[in-house]
Amino acid sequence: MRGLAAQSLGYLMNDRNVEFSEELSLEEQAERKVGWLLKLIFAGTATAVGYQLFPYMGDNLIQQSVSLLQVKDPLFKRMGASRIARFAVDDERRLKILEMGGAEELVKMLYTAKDDRTRKEALRALSALSASAMKLRPCNQLDL
Known part of the structure; x- marks a missing residue:
């Protein structure tokens, strides 16, 4: 159908280059x-690289958050406690924080x-960690 339309348009306009437009x-x-294929390959590669790099960044951020708790400034202590409360979302991260x-x-x-x-802020972070703390040691053995 397209070919027929291109030919009839070519005869009407007396242009022979219409056939090449198709x-x-x-x-x-x-x-x-091909452009979409290249974009998908790039996105897949970026996802694979990110998947390999972000876990290392997470451990480093947890260590920095624990280090912030040792500073004398109350603002930095609150920031560290807030970050710990946000990181303590699953048992694996909670155990890392406790370790x-x-x-x-x-x-x-x-x-x-x-x-x-x-x-x-300290109480909020401790409550986020409390589920794993009870798994590690019973309540009567916590050194408070």
């Missing part, structure tokens, strides 16, 4: 398909904090 549209369609000494630092933060906002 071939160009096929070439354009092929270029578009790095995050729970002990949060308890020390509760005792040494001079303002209520810092205490509140």
Whole structure:
């Protein structure tokens, strides 16, 4: 049908290059398909690289958050506690935080904090960690 329309249009306009326009549209369609294929390959590669790199960044961020709890400034302590509360979403991350000494630092933060906002943030982070703390040691053995 397209061929018939191209021929009739060519006769009406006395232009012989109309036949090539259909071939160009096929070439354009092929270029578009190759373009989408290249975009999908790039997206797949970026996803695979990100999947390999982000777990290492996560461990580093958890260690930095625990280190923030050791600083004297209450603002940095609150930031560290807030980050720990956000990272403690599954048992694996909670256990990493506990192994790095995050729970002990949060308890020390509760005792040494001079303002209520810092205490509140420490309690929020401890409550996020509480599910794994009970799995590691029973309540009567916690060193509070």
